[in-house]
Amino acid sequence: xxxxxxxxxxxxxxxxxxxxxxxxxxxxxxxxxxxxxxxxxxxxxxxxxxxxxxxxxxxxxxxxxxxxxxxxxxxxxxxxxxxxxxxxxxxxxxxxxxxxxxxxxxxxxxxxxxxxxxxxxxxxxxxxxxxxxxxxxxxxxxxxxxxxxxxxxxxxxxxxxxxxxxxxxxxxxxxxxxxxxxxxxxxxxxxxxxxxxxxxxxxxxxxxxxxxxxxxxxxxxxxxxxxxxxxxxxxxxxxxxxxxxx
Amino acid sequence: xxxxxxxxxxxxxxxxxxxxxxxxxxxxxxxxxxxxxxxxxxxxxxxxxxxxxxxxxxxxxxxxxxxxxxxxxxxxxxxxxxxxxxxxxxxxxxxxxxxxxxxxxxxxxxxxxxxxxxxxxxxxxxxxxxxxxxxxxxxxxxxxxxxxxxxxxxxxxxxxxxxxxxxxxxxxxxxxxxxxxxxxxxxxxxxxxxxxxxxxxxxxxxxxxxxxxxxxxxxxxxxxxxxxxxxxxxxxxxxxxxxxxxxxxxxxxxxxxxxxxxxxxxx
Numbered sequence: 001x002x003x004x005x006x007x008x009x010x011x012x013x014x015x016x017x018x019x020x021x022x023x024x025x026x027x028x029x030x031x032x033x034x035x036x037x038x039x040x041x042x043x044x045x046x047x048x049x050x051x052x053x054x055x056x057x058x059x060x061x062x063x064x065x066x067x068x069x070x071x072x073x074x075x076x077x078x079x080x081x082x083x084x085x086x087x088x089x090x091x092x093x094x095x096x097x098x099x100x101x102x103x104x105x106x107x108x109x110x111x112x113x114x115x116x117x118x119x120x121x122x123x124x125x126x127x128x129x130x131x132x133x134x135x136x137x138x139x140x141x142x143x144x145x146x147x148x149x150x151x152x153x154x155x156x157x158x159x160x161x162x163x164x165x166x167x168x169x170x171x172x173x174x175x176x177x178x179x180x181x182x183x184x185x186x187x188x189x190x191x192x193x194x195x196x197x198x199x200x201x202x203x204x205x206x207x208x209x210x211x212x213x214x215x216x217x218x219x220x221x222x223x224x225x226x227x228x229x230x231x232x233x234x235x236x237x238x239x240x241x242x243x244x245x246x
Numbered sequence: 247x248x249x250x251x252x253x254x255x256x257x258x259x260x261x262x263x264x265x266x267x268x269x270x271x272x273x274x275x276x277x278x279x280x281x282x283x284x285x286x287x288x289x290x291x292x293x294x295x296x297x298x299x300x301x302x303x304x305x306x307x308x309x310x311x312x313x314x315x316x317x318x319x320x321x322x323x324x325x326x327x328x329x330x331x332x333x334x335x336x337x338x339x340x341x342x343x344x345x346x347x348x349x350x351x352x353x354x355x356x357x358x359x360x361x362x363x364x365x366x367x368x369x370x371x372x373x374x375x376x377x378x379x380x381x382x383x384x385x386x387x388x389x390x391x392x393x394x395x396x397x398x399x400x401x402x403x404x405x406x407x408x409x410x411x412x413x414x415x416x417x418x419x420x421x422x423x424x425x426x427x428x429x430x431x432x433x434x435x436x437x438x439x440x441x442x443x444x445x446x447x448x449x450x451x452x453x454x455x456x457x458x459x460x461x462x463x464x465x466x467x468x469x470x471x472x473x474x475x476x477x478x479x480x481x482x483x484x485x486x487x488x489x490x491x492x493x494x495x496x497x498x499x500x501x502x503x504x505x506x507x508x509x510x511x512x513x
Contacts, residue, residue, distance in 0.1 A: 051403070051407075054403075054406075054407035055406070055407070056403050056406050056407055069409055071407060071408055071409065072408060073403070073404050073407040073408060075401065075403055075404055078400075078401050078404070080400060080401075081275065081277075083274050083275055083448075083451055084275045084399070084400070084457065084460075085451060085454050085455050085456050085457060085459070085460055086400070086456065086457060087455065087456050090456050090457060091400070094396075094397045094400060094404070094405075095393075095397050095404070095405065095408040095409075095410055119455065139408070145407070
């Protein structure tokens, strides 16, 4: 791939928070049309790394180079206080001026167009994740950073959302940096895996990472294998409300 | 018509209500009630300095509030004390310094009650001009930075990541807050300004469903509080600030009714 496709790169970057390094020595690149995933146990520095890429945290060592400003972000956690009355449509326009049609189109992609006028506070965890994703897509970003975008979503919804994420990278030709726990999706649908535990344990194509000793040590032999070979058999699909659509 | 002190107070008061509406909404969304209170406490120091060096009161209060706001940001970086402790520290130390300085200026007679609770008799034509021109500037700036400020209010990291530059706009917001306190100190008094920021916005939240609506209804409730409050003050010969706040709190209680009814209906 040529250098032109490069959206963002971290070089040997680290964040120090007294008394220790949260993460150190991270080098990674995200290019157009590529899905790069960060995996690793809790506290391994996945979110910290994502925040460095987004320039929310400035690296204490190493450097960040960014070649795009069209960035969308789905944070791991958003709390919207009751004191702020906020409908889904207001939330969709948070950092962007969008027409109603554009908003409905995006909500449609994540299967929640019915929620257009609903209050954010009334949404379930799964619905809220879908709205978060729709908001990020609506910006038509070149770089999309997703921090555990399927948390709180039920099992089939998860598959649904991961399919949507796969499609986004193809349709918008954007680069995606994904923080995920779902080893199955990571291994089957992403281009590059970075396995973190305070530093980079191993990284590369999924097929090579699953054979890596460091990876097997981190996730355990059993889990790393079963999940990799797991295939979900489903002869129909579900809409977001649970109804069977085909 | 503006010769009449009451009309002057009304015109100034309505101007203030229009500014405190949107700023008050931001204050409660951002959980900054005590920050507003701290700025208001420090206003007393500003007033004392204004008398000591014969400066314009609003100007002096604005400068002191802005300095306190910057000091707070600085302290937050240096110590690990919780935000509310720092606010208490600043609020009471500036209040105390203000009162001590006031003791030195024994040659000047202070209307302490007026400073604390507002005085409608004191509103001059110059004050009206100050409120409306200052208010126009504050609302104008707010209009231009609203989108960035609002997105940072919903989620700071998200706004930062998506290029909304929330750090700069937060700073500007703080200055605007200092500005509104400076403009309203004469009418409402230092002790009660935060009330006019928070109560109409809180009442508005009870009856609205989106942010824009909440801002406009907050302005409306603010105007109602000021108008009815001033009439009450005139009729019953009470201080203007407390009268306005009492009306505001009555309106807040009324705003709870639709919320209660909806709750009952759902049961």
